[in-house]
Amino acid sequence: MSTPTLLLTHRLTPDIASDLHAELANHLPDGALARARTPEETFELLPEADGIVTAGLSEDLLDSATSLRWVQVLSAGVDQYDQDALEARDIALTNASGVHAEPIAEQVLWFLLTFERRLHVGVRQQSRGVWERFEGGELRGKTLGIIGVGAIGTRVAELGSGLGMTVLGTKRTVETAPTVLDDCFAADDHHEVLRRADYVVLACPLTDETEGLLGSEEFRLMPSDAVLVNIARGDVVDEDALIRALQYRLIRGAGLDVFSTEPLPSDSPLWNLSNAVLTPHMAGSTPHKAERWQDIIVENYEVLASDKVDEMVNRIV
Template sequence: MSHHDKPIITVLTAPGEPEPPGIDAIRARGEVRLAWDEETLRESLPGTRVMMVTDFRTDALEAAWSTADRLEWIHATSAGVDALMFPALIESDVKVTNARGIFDRSIAEYVLCTMLMFIKDFPRSMRLQAGHKWKHRDTERAEGREVLVVGAGSIGHQIARLARSIGMNPHGIARHARTDDEDFIAVHANEQLFEKLEVADFVVIAAPLTPQTEGLFDSKAFAAMKDSARLINIGRGPIVNTDDLIKALNKGEIAGAALDVFEEEPLPEDHPLWDMGNVILTPHMSGDFIGWRRALTDQFLDNFDRWHKGEELFNNVNKKLGYAGS
């Protein structure tokens, strides 16, 4: 490919969303077309060789897919690619990469924060402070607590590293067991999930949404957990059956939950989770550090340089599995 041949790059954003910061650096390397729905995609996809997707209501992409005549590579500016995985794309030769790595540390800091908030009873302290009530309590210690990270990918490793740094014992769950992991005490195979749930003080969901993980945390999983355990979900909302979670919290089957993702987003204003004292809620923001949008563009540009030179891309997603990695 000659350097005079400026490839066409389509950037799919949400309607009304501003252009990604740093897009001028992309314009310097190719012809940039912007799309935000099926109609604009149908106009921009013919001739497009590369896509950068910042919006994941992908029914538009699936609907306009037949117009993608030269597409070679789609880059998703998120770690989770579940919303992109429609059959025609999975079956195609189009490569998919993701934003693995950008949000790992930030999400791990969020998880550490929520674990410590539970351990030191901070949500209650903040409620008492709001009510001007002085109420001394004894609280828990983090040291020696068992943490089970479901999904031992790059985010899971950062969570384990930070948990370990304050004396907690992190174990992982992944497709294959590993004993030689530097961050986890051990990584166990998926089949061992339930026996590991029985001993965990904190269960952290850091798995991608796949047909195997959808609805994985249901009444059966909560019944297996210790009644003193807390659930933290920074993965995807549908991995947890929300109705079963609410029942488990109300029955005291588990002690609390910190949730950044939900089956329905935004969470409806009248949803029972808002008013539960043992639940910490955030609006899908655990990874979003100040400056993350520009960091995503820079990561895309690094990979674009490799594509332009005909080199192997990094963060290749295994489309059959639905995530980057083996």
Template sequence: MEPVPPVPGGPPELVVLVGEDAPPGMAAVERLARVRLVREGGLADALRGAEIVFMWDFRSAALAGAWPREGGPRWVHIASAGVDRLLFPALVEGDAVVTNSRGVFDEPIAEYVLGLVLAFAKDLHGTVRSQGERRWRHRETERITGARALVVGPGPIGRAIGRRLTAAGLRVSGAGRTARAADPDLGVVHPMERLDEALGDADYVVLAAPLTGETRGMIGAAALERMKPTARLINVGRGQLVAEDDLVAALRAGRIAGAALDVFADEPLPPSSPLWDMPNVIVSPHMAGDATGWRDELVRLFAENLDDYVHGRPLRNVVDKRLGYVGPARTGVNGMSVLDRRRQR
């Protein structure tokens, strides 16, 4: 990126919340803003006078407790697609714009989901266990061609999953807020109020929905009863979409055939969780979208958005704070360019 011209009024103050690691390749960001790296303990002090917050430590919930009682930053960006940890009342009700990292994880997560579908159909986890036991155990496996997959959550990640599974030969449908008869990526999209009916046809139920008041706990005992006993549940959305106790009970009773879980209500998953030891469960540590280079892509996306910010162009990936995910495209904040709002402060 070429050097950025000076911003009227001087570069904005940017606070970056870091955890175990700091974001790589920040040179482009540092040319656009005065950058301060802080950890959770220093966040409250750092927010005084800050114009922008970059939540690099996207798992942190510290922003709610550190948020100023009056004023506060104008823009909060998070290095993840999910924003549920950010949507505390003061932020939702205030003027600050929230953006996410939508687009970075779509294809890697879709590839991961396809890998999980193949792992179940071909019993790859069983093969690895038998190899570790030096046991020759011949068996037949399943085909994925013609199997039915229901993708819950028709956002960019869900759409990428739909395209990838369709290309592999599965028959894909979706479930979301708005019903559609012929979606280009998901075929028939069922309305969420009819999710229970759609569950009964699926061989694979893939959760890629954001965590909202409507989706929290949507896969519980009743939904699991609707699924085929041969079906598998794959969750790459949010752990709280699933009532974990109900899922454990359903797996133990054989009401569904298996589950692959990349996200959990409590992370890290406690060692005491029965999910660790279940032979029909694949547990992964919230890594479905973390393909090589993902950290650099996150910083690159933020730097591009920051460049738009300081030059008064509309931000991308603006989250509808009431819905809990990126809504329809908007110009700046409340119809006004972000730079204009800065000049009015």
């Protein structure tokens, strides 16, 4: 078995790179792991790298990576990577699907409880020093619809089911749907889920097919007391249509962790809407990321060393 070189590029933040380097150093062969702290170091080390761990890949970087066979990214989403260019160069692309499932699912649960128990009303009253009683509801018996039942969607489904919710979902391959779902629909049948769900969670990747998946027509299909939760990508939703749906109460509310433009512009109406709860794209944050990344990276490194790239986990290209 050969000893490929794995490079942590400068595109990783210093904290992430340090944590990941510490985790990987004890699991990879001596001399297999390299770390670049600056663009100059990345370009210097790239020609000898068989694999890289990165948070971005420019055309210049790709052109310099003459020995590259594998790109590992630390996100689940890969919409910012030129998959055609990687495929043309016969370079595998793997993501971190599953790493963020637990923290994101827990944040989804927080969004659901926030709207069901109207906790955002209480927080806003507290900030104004107002004592004004309000009533909350129960999630038990409500219907949860999940658009995109992958690793994250499955964990969301488990938490929702555990609270006594009826759980619907969409999946490209219905036959592989997790048993926790009460009903599963093909990806193209997402309108049926929107029509029936009290809470709709977007957990699908951003692709040509899912860009703008929810627009004006979809918001009119949803019940007027439905709540949208988006932890996928901002562009899965037509943001202008969402703002109108919230302003005119076509839906009851939205819990949003992702936006079309990030950071969210200061003049966005979303900041001031009473029925929108916003977080700054942090749903995937967890102190356990490095150890979970390490599991995926070490497994894929060993596959690369055995020259069995087709067996990599979480392979996209």
